[in-house]
Amino acid sequence: MTQPLPLDGIRVIDFTHFLAGPHLSRSLAAMGADVIKVERPKGGDAGRQHPYFKDGQSGYYLQQNMGKRGLCLNLKEQRGMDLMKRLAQKADVFVENFRPGALTKLGLGYADLVKDNPGLVYCSISAFGHTGPKSDQPGFGLIAEAISGAMAQLGEPDQAPPLMRMPIADMYTGMHGVAAVNAALLGRVKSGKGRHIDLALYDCMVSMHDYAVQQYFLSGGKVMPTKHGSRQPESTVYGAFRAKDGDLVIAAQVDNVWARLANVIGGKAEDERFRTPAGRNDNHAEVYTMVEDWAIGQDGVAHCIAQLDAAQVPCAPVQTVDQIVRDPQILARGMLIEQDHPVLGKVTLPNLPFRFSDCDTTPKCPAPLLGQHNAEIARELDYGAAEIAAMTDDGVLYAEEAAR
Numbered sequence: 001m002t003q004p005l006p007l008d009g010i011r012v013i014d015f016t017h018f019l020a021g022p023h024l025s026r027s028l029a030a031m032g033a034d035v036i037k038v039e040r041p042k043g044g045d046a047g048r049q050h051p052y053f054k055d056g057q058s059g060y061y062l063q064q065n066m067g068k069r070g071l072c073l074n075l076k077e078q079r080g081m082d083l084m085k086r087l088a089q090k091a092d093v094f095v096e097n098f099r100p101g102a103l104t105k106l107g108l109g110y111a112d113l114v115k116d117n118p119g120l121v122y123c124s125i126s127a128f129g130h131t132g133p134k135s136d137q138p139g140f141g142l143i144a145e146a147i148s149g150a151m152a153q154l155g156e157p158d159q160a161p162p163l164m165r166m167p168i169a170d171m172y173t174g175m176h177g178v179a180a181v182n183a184a185l186l187g188r189v190k191s192g193k194g195r196h197i198d199l200a201l202y203d204c205m206v207s208m209h210d211y212a213v214q215q216y217f218l219s220g221g222k223v224m225p226t227k228h229g230s231r232q233p234e235s236t237v238y239g240a241f242r243a244k245d246g247d248l249v250i251a252a253q254v255d256n257v258w259a260r261l262a263n264v265i266g267g268k269a270e271d272e273r274f275r276t277p278a279g280r281n282d283n284h285a286e287v288y289t290m291v292e293d294w295a296i297g298q299d300g301v302a303h304c305i306a307q308l309d310a311a312q313v314p315c316a317p318v319q320t321v322d323q324i325v326r327d328p329q330i331l332a333r334g335m336l337i338e339q340d341h342p343v344l345g346k347v348t349l350p351n352l353p354f355r356f357s358d359c360d361t362t363p364k365c366p367a368p369l370l371g372q373h374n375a376e377i378a379r380e381l382d383y384g385a386a387e388i389a390a391m392t393d394d395g396v397l398y399a400e401e402a403a404r
Helices: 020-030 059-065 078-089 102-106 141-147 168-191 201-207 212-218 255-265 277-282 284-296 301-310 328-332 374-380 385-393
Strands: 011-015 034-039 069-072 093-096 121-126 196-200 238-243 246-251 315-317 336-341 345-350
Touching (some): 011 020, 020 034, 020 059, 020 093, 034 078, 059 345, 078 385, 093 168, 141 168, 141 201, 168 201, 196 201, 238 284, 255 301, 277 284, 301 315, 374 385
Parallel strands (some): 011 093, 034 069, 093 121, 121 196
Antiparallel strands (some): 238 246, 246 315, 336 345
């Protein structure tokens, strides 16, 4: 029998836009939380204006806001602010990603809301955090990726670094937010009190350094990571290689795996100089050239993969999106979900990776239309039909045409 999801009964106010915040709250929704997406008339979350579009709906928005309910409020009108504060009094979690101080000016900062709700877990996401000399500066994931030292290690030595093309800073910060919010909820069980969580995209990117920072400090500042394209000289062989019809990656940085790879590619690969990690790293240019020559000399990616698989050398093709969505492993794991959208009909989007032994985390509903659940949520906050109708007529509650 399917059991309740881990966060069943937890109410989350999602007052966020674009990506890091919406991804955090989307994840909480997948774990069973009742996530109420609060937006402003008439554009809503800025993510709604981000492509790819179909019939006026943003796929970007659909992906990061599935599983939520939608409330659209005019907070400049007192009745809208009153409704928001009433909602916050009954919430367990409040997530926001405005510039530090912006919500305090509105009366929706942590210190404001915790007065009436001491158990509130309030998570703030910003580019640089709520302290430090850069705290008041705006920023996006790209900014954090650039200044964190991550981009300085990407690409070819004589070229500007490439964009990562996946929102690493935003998604990673969102996932840290999931962990922090759940930890705060667990801590609340004992203390009865919530707390403020201050997450910065910049901090999260710097925390991701698994090697470069330690290398710099342990060398006394003498060693600086540099660009090496598709190679990783400190972990030979670990990189991407070109075949006749595409690309593949090989991970043979461990001695016994390198020995198996050397047996596959032959030639000088069994040289005594290459038997240890230090020896391979010291001679990385020669080692990588041997593997590159072998890969391009085969009949294609599939032929390379077949030989490496037979030798138990970890490898994989560099897949394109059309290959990913047909990959039997992805299909078996339920990583693509089909939803019925009120405007678009059937839509297919990436799922989240959470898998629990006794419950189903598949989102129960698509992302909300703007203001789709206004009346429903207002009723839950004890507003009467006449009050709801008046707020709707006066634009305090707003809904897009398809949601009316």
